[in-house]
Amino acid sequence: MQKSTLVALAIALTSRLSLADNSDTLPTLNYPTQGQQLYATAAAEKDLLTITAQPWFKVTGEAWQLEGPAFDRQGNLLFVEVLGGQVLKVDTQGQLQVAVAKNARGSAGLAIHKDGRLFVAGLGNYVDTGNLTVYDANGKKPEVIIDANKGFLVDDLVFDAHGGFYFTDLKGTSTEPTGGVYYVPADHKSIVPILPNMANANGIALSPDGKRLWVTEFGTGxxxxxxxxxxxxxxxxxxxxxxxxxxPSPDSMRVDADGNVYVAQYSQGRVLVLNPNGLPIGQILLPGREAGHFLFSTSMALKPGTREVYLVANDGDRGQGSMIFRARGFAQALPLFSHQ
Structure with a gap:
């Protein structure tokens, strides 16, 4: 056998032995004791001013998708249950009530008019039969403002000072952006496109002076x-x-009196707060997120006359149901019906 062949065989054998002998010392990535770190935040947001909200009210032991919380003139907190279509209310005595019964229209967002009427955005069949239905203050006398045959997926809305409102159309995907933002004047006779070609337009809010519109795009972040x-x-x-x-993924949002923007991070169990320039300045975490609980944070309400933030979330398949949490934000909430 040639010397070169022997050298080659020796090198190959040494390499095999080396691989076998060093396998126990191979650098290895291991999850922390809490699991797969679904709660992890990006490096750019990790060192923000951070607080953890407190549990305030347990809505149900089931994983209901809660959305659209808003306070009425009496101080009751109303919100929707997406899949069932109902509107729920936690009154000032801490009692849970049904404001609008379960229905096929669905519900995804809620805004309360200064006259007390409930404007409920519905997703319909989640494809193309979304709607916007108005109820009186008692959740009765439904009146359809945007009919299911219009082809929208009405997800969220905000009133302006002229009596009209902006709404988001949740349609589309990250590669087929067919949703957008639209405006409906006070007479409800037209639907005006504002921002077309969006991938799941979701949250929407107005600045304190009503001159700046904020929108989250769920499909593209x-x-x-x-x-x-x-x-x-x-x-x-x-x-x-x-x-x-x-x-994943920016969901609904609210604005405080200083113009800061609070954005719920769906699948992350937190709310990110950005200043009027769109730069992050703080975050509110939900308790238990480090163990994978209450990651499905969708929206929040800022209580008028206070700095209190009420966050709605559900626990998915982790067994702790649906909850409302509470914390304090940077500034007071906008006055009730300030844009109407």
């Missing part, structure tokens, strides 16, 4: 800031993306 020329048009160069969220 974007935060849009829109400077309005008037109620139905955007100022020149006024529509920009000011933040790209990390991980």
């Amino acid at each position: 974007l935060l849009h800031r829109v400077e309005l020329k008037d109620a139905q048009s955007i100022a020149p160069f006024g529509a920009v993306v000011v933040y790209r969220f990390h991980g």
Whole structure:
């Protein structure tokens, strides 16, 4: 046998022995004791001012998808249960009531008019039969404002000072952006496109002066800031993306009196707070998220006259049901019906 062949065989044998002998010392990635770190935050947000909310009210032991919390003039907290279509209410005595019974229209968002009427956004069949239905303050006398045959998936809405409202159309995907943002004037006779071609337009809010519209895009993880020329048009160069969220996925949002934007992070169990320039300045975590609980945080309400933030979430298949949590934000809530 040639010397070169022997050398090659020796090197091969040594390599095999080396691989076998060193396997126990191979650098290894291991999960922490809490599990797969679904609660982890991006490096850019890790060192933000951070607080953890407290449990306030347990809605049910089931994993209901809660959305759209809003306070009425009497101080009751109303919110929707998405799959069942019902509107629920925690009154000032801490009692849970049904404001609108279960129905086939579905429910995804809620806004309360200054006259007490409930504007309920519905997803219908979750494909193309979304709607917007208005009820009186007692949850009766339904009146359809946006009919199911219009082809929208009405997800969330916010009133403006002119008596109209903006709403998000949740349609589309990250590669087929067919949703958007629309405006309905006070007479409810038209639907005006504002931001078309969006991938699951979701949360929507107005700045304290009503001149800046904020929108989250669920499918692409974007935060849009829109400077309005008037109620139905955007100022020149006024529509920009000011933040790209990390991980899934920006859901509903609210604005405080200082113009800070509170965005629920669905699947992360937290709310990220950004200043009026769209830069993150703080976050509110939900308790138990480090063990994978209450990651499905969808929305929040800011209680008028206070700095209190009420966050709604559910525990998915982890067994702790659906809950409302409470914390304090940076600034007071906007006055009730400030944009109407």
